[in-house]
Amino acid sequence: MMDYKKTAQGVLDAVGGPDNISNMTHCATRLRLNLKNDQINDDKVKAVDGVINVSRGGGQYQVLIxxxxxxxxxxxxKLVNGNSAQTVSTNLKPEGFKGYVNALFTAIAGIFAPLLPALAGSGILYGLLLLCSELGWISQKSGTFVILTAASKAVFYFLPILLAFSAARRFKVSPYIAALIAGALLYPDFIQLMGSHGNGAMTSFLGIPVVLMNYNSTVVPxxxxxxxxxxxxxxLDKHVSKNLELVVVPLVCLLIMVPLTxxxxxPLGVYGGQLVANIVNWLIKNVPLLAGVVVGGGWSFLVSLGIHWAVNPIMINNIATQGFDFICPLTFACxxxxxxxxxxxxxxxxxxxxKSFSLTGVITICLSAIIEPTLFGLLVKNRRIWAAQIIAGALGGAYLGLTKVYTNAFVFGSVTTFPAFIAKNSNNFLNAMIGLAISTIVGIALGFIVTRRDEHLA
Structure with missing residues (x-):
């Protein structure tokens, strides 16, 4: 079993100690560090027990755990802030355009990573529930079906509250006030103001016109x-007296932020999020072959740079608002x-x-969908083998795109997440299996062809 404190101490020592760290966060699999001096001995970091590999991307030094x-x-x-004279923030202060882009990727990773288990677990549960329903094991009119549906869909209905809490922790402000701001948007009486009109209904606040929207399952707003x-x-924390802070800060925050929102x-967030999602989904629906080739083939490149997180919110938004997503299957192809x-x-x-490294990578991906050890340990170091994987992912992605395969959950691609393909359209699961078989078989063939008998780990 990994000794987390020992691994953390080893990484900290290998990257130059607390004084060399200007920002720190993590995503689903990586410790992401912004270093003042990034001239680090990678081999020393990789030698730390618990570290799988290291990479550089998005302006960060990424330690794969x-x-x-x-x-x-x-x-x-704890080690960084406990040993340094000045507390290291997990908020990056950007400088220049590149700095803002890096800060955006860092923020997205920091906000969404804690929610991934809840999103994946709920999605898989819903897929299994649909399977049981199709097989006649559970009636859709039964209390069992309703209860399990509530368990699987609650994460999406209350997604604004979960995102608010996670984002507040990322931005180092009160997560409870943030949750209240999101909760106000889902308050039943507020939702009822729309009546039967739905999005676009009008009301007013102190004489100011308000365009009403349904905010459950939304991401951007x-x-x-x-x-x-x-x-x-x-x-407010800086200017309000400490004696009044307990009451004044939450009062003013709610009084300003709920109406402002x-x-x-x-409304801007809803329409803006819909616009981005509609553009991406239009491309996938109307140019499915190109979309499948680009995403299926190029996803490993985005992962190698650690910037695939920029696409993940679009997939999560599609699942939350529409109940399905066309992009996620293409990442399976990769x-x-x-x-x-x-x-x-x-x-x-x-x-x-x-041989041992390759087989371990296969087992790891099949069970947990983590491709980074194989990506950095094998593919990135050998461009011939990486090219073979890109072609395999592109061809599988092309089939998935042409047959418009979708998932009903945001999950990472592995054998254990196949239930995400289960849908009322039985062909969806079948086409998913065919597309993934194409990626696998082409990968085996090309990997075998481009690999030398004396091939070894670099």
Whole structure:
């Protein structure tokens, strides 16, 4: 079992100690650090027990830990802030355009990563529930079906509250006030103001016209609202007397942010989020072959840079608002392209170390969807093998795109997440399996062809 504190201490020592860290956060599998001096000995970091690999991308030094990274980060944060004269913030102060882009990727990763287990678990539960219903094991009119549906869909209905809490923790402001701001948008009496009209109904606040929207399952509005709230909260925290802070800060925050959100931020966020999602979905629906090739083939490149998080919110928004997503299956094509390519390498090479590494990677991806160890340990170091994986992912993605395969949950691509393809349209699951088989088989063939008998780990 990993010693989280020992791993955190080892990484901290290897990257130059607390004084060399200007920002720190983590995503689902990586410890993401902004270093003052990034001239680090990668081999020294990789030698730390618990570290799988390292990479640089998005202006960050990324230490691949795996699914246990939140626990390592918790110990890492204690060590950094406990040993340094000045507390290191988990908020990055951007400088220049590149700095703002890096800060955006960092914020997205920090906000969404804690929610991934809830999103994935709920989605898989819903897929299994649909399967049981189709097989006649559970009646859709039964209390069992309703209760399990509530369990699987609650995360999406109350997504604004969960995002508000996570975003507030990322921005270092009160998560409870943030949750109240989101909760106000889902308050039954507020929703009833729309009547039967739905989005676009009108009301007023102190004489100011308000365009009413249904905010359950939305992503963009609450993220913008909590980002704005973070500035208000910090300003109030700085200027309000400590004796009055307990009452005045939450009072003013709610009094300003809830009306500001429903009058300005909310409608703009809903329409803006819909516009981005509609553009992406239009491309996938109307140019499915191109979309499948680009995403299925290029996803591993985005993962290698750590910037795939910029696309994840679009998928989550699609699942939350429409109940399905066309992009997520294309990321499966990438993962199964990696599985196939690694199997091809395993079949061809005579090097025992590479055989063991490749097979371990296959098992890891099949069970947990983590491709980074194989990506950085094998593909990035060998462009011939990486090209084979890209082609395999692109061809599988092309089939998935042409047949318009979708998932009913936001999940990472592995064998254990196949239930996300279960839908009332039985062909969806069948086409998903065919597309992933294409990625795997092409990966095996090309991986075998491009691998030398004496191939070894670089």
């Amino acid at each position: 795996g699914l246990e990274v939140p626990k390592v980060f918790s110990e890492f944060e 609450i993220l913008i609202a909590i980002w704005a709230y973070s500035y208000l909260y910090r300003w 429903v009058i300005v931020i909310g 993962n199964f392209g990696v599985i196939g390519t690694a199997l091809g390498v395993w079949l061809k090479t005579r090097n025992k170390e590479l």
